[in-house]
Amino acid sequence: MNWKTEWKPLFWIIVVFTGCFFLPVEAPRVQGAIMESLHLVKWYAREHVLLCLVPAFFIAGAVAVFVSQQAVMKYLGPKANKALAYGVAAVSGTILAVCSCTILPLFAGIYRMGAGLGPACAFLYSGPAINILAIVLTARILGPEMGIARAVGAILFAVIIGLAMHFFFRHEEAEKAAAALAMGDDDDGRPLWQTSLYFASMVGILVFANWGRTDDPTGLWHDIYAAKWWITSLFSIALAMMLATWFKLGFTRIIIAGLPAALMASLQPQHPALAFTFGVIGLSVLSNLKTSRDGEMGRWFDESWDFAKKILPLLLIGVLIAGVLLGRPGHEGLIPSEWVASLVGGNSLFANLFASVFGAFMYFATLTEVPILQGLMGAGMGKGPALALLLAGPALSLPNMLVIRSVMGTKKTIVFVALVMVMATISGLIYGAVF
Numbered sequence: 001m002n003w004k005t006e007w008k009p010l011f012w013i014i015v016v017f018t019g020c021f022f023l024p025v026e027a028p029r030v031q032g033a034i035m036e037s038l039h040l041v042k043w044y045a046r047e048h049v050l051l052c053l054v055p056a057f058f059i060a061g062a063v064a065v066f067v068s069q070q071a072v073m074k075y076l077g078p079k080a081n082k083a084l085a086y087g088v089a090a091v092s093g094t095i096l097a098v099c100s101c102t103i104l105p106l107f108a109g110i111y112r113m114g115a116g117l118g119p120a121c122a123f124l125y126s127g128p129a130i131n132i133l134a135i136v137l138t139a140r141i142l143g144p145e146m147g148i149a150r151a152v153g154a155i156l157f158a159v160i161i162g163l164a165m166h167f168f169f170r171h172e173e174a175e176k177a178a179a180a181l182a183m184g185d186d187d188d189g190r191p192l193w194q195t196s197l198y199f200a201s202m203v204g205i206l207v208f209a210n211w212g213r214t215d216d217p218t219g220l221w222h223d224i225y226a227a228k229w230w231i232t233s234l235f236s237i238a239l240a241m242m243l244a245t246w247f248k249l250g251f252t253r254i255i256i257a258g259l260p261a262a263l264m265a266s267l268q269p270q271h272p273a274l275a276f277t278f279g280v281i282g283l284s285v286l287s288n289l290k291t292s293r294d295g296e297m298g299r300w301f302d303e304s305w306d307f308a309k310k311i312l313p314l315l316l317i318g319v320l321i322a323g324v325l326l327g328r329p330g331h332e333g334l335i336p337s338e339w340v341a342s343l344v345g346g347n348s349l350f351a352n353l354f355a356s357v358f359g360a361f362m363y364f365a366t367l368t369e370v371p372i373l374q375g376l377m378g379a380g381m382g383k384g385p386a387l388a389l390l391l392a393g394p395a396l397s398l399p400n401m402l403v404i405r406s407v408m409g410t411k412k413t414i415v416f417v418a419l420v421m422v423m424a425t426i427s428g429l430i431y432g433a434v435f
Contacts, residue, residue, distance in 0.1 A: 032333075036328055041319045051276065053312065056105040063106070075088070077176070078118075086122050090159050100395055109307070117169055125157060129391070135150055142373065165415065260278040314399065315402070326363075338379075347384040351384070352385050356420075356424040362398075
């Protein structure tokens with residue numbers, strides 16, 4: 001046996017065996033942490049996979065099939081107009097209002113199609129960070145100055161992080177730009193307005209199916225929440241009309257495929273997710289019919305499925321690990337919540353850095369970061385660390401990092417995460433000193 005080559009496998013076997021041998025499964029905290037991870041992944045599967053990720057997978061697949069690579073390069077590529085590319089990417093969250101995991105298929109789609117690293121990273125950060133409802137909720141619960149600081153900081157972060165990523169990897173971006181110049185025109189023959197309406201219908205389904213509840217019994221946000229499924233249905237009908245006409249699927253097949261969803265909506269109106277599920281099944285069947293399998297619909301489903309099988313397992317693994325370490329909101333994992341509260345008091349460099357790191361690794365569903373911060377601030381968390389967590393937390397999470405690494409590699413992921421943490425820390429220090 002050659003020990004020079006075999007000592008590494010032996011070392012890891014010993015480490016894993018020792019960990020298993022002394023695994024403290026009888027400790028109440030360990031048992032609780034394991035249960036928390038299972039509760040968290042169950043909640044994630046129920047609340048985010050079907051309504052958030054599945055529409056995002058279909059949108060990402062549509063980007064790969066129906067948007068030409070030349071169009072992506074023109075508007076978001078390394079040689080695109082910087083003001084337009086970064087401006088659009090930096091405010092995308094106001095439209096999407098998604099969490100750090102739902103943005104991933106969309107980011108992977110535009111990045112794989114040739115979007116520049118800078119605009120793609122600006123989009124990746126801004127998607128979950130610039131959520132209008134979350135910013136309004138922050139201002140109402142944590143104070144208007146915190147809400148304004150979060151909104152301004154998130155927009156600036158998106159642009160600065162994108163520009164920094166482009167600068168650090170400018171040589172690779174230059175090669176991508178050179179390759180783009182060698183590409184010819186690729187026109188699929190469909191008018192831009194048709195493609196735009198097609199994507200608008202899917203984005204509408206994603207946004208309104210996930211519209212969050214507010215505590216106010218009246219007002220615009222509450223009214224939209226009360227009508228969210230009616231609005232989602234209208235967008236679904238619009239998509240069905242486009243598939244029947246522009247994609248030549250025919251009204252008969254569309255009606256047959258959508259009938260189970262319509263029946264479920266009328267028979268089980270208190271469980272709209274069931275109707276949504278049957279709608280997804282109907283769309284999937286339509287995409288795999290013999291007459292559509294080799295065309296655009298078949299390629300659309302294949303691309304969407306490719307994103308799903310690459311991204312979803314990493315997300316679920318990441319959620320399980322996050323649940324073991326940090327638990328769910330209001331519950332504890334291996335890391336006690338009082339430890340966290342004790343480390344984020346005041347406005348020291350360490351407190352802001354710890355808040356940034358903690359926020360970056362913890363999974364926050366949309367809008368949950370505000371009540372969590374309210375509890376931490378009640379336990380003594382400083383205003384600076386609170387803002388640092390708000391700027392790092394919603395845009396990143398451990399599951400999010402695992403997927404980002406699979407899309408753009410380890411080096412770029414480390415730089416992206418480090419930029420978010422460092423900028424959040426500096427912002428927290430400045431905000432804490434002022435307020």
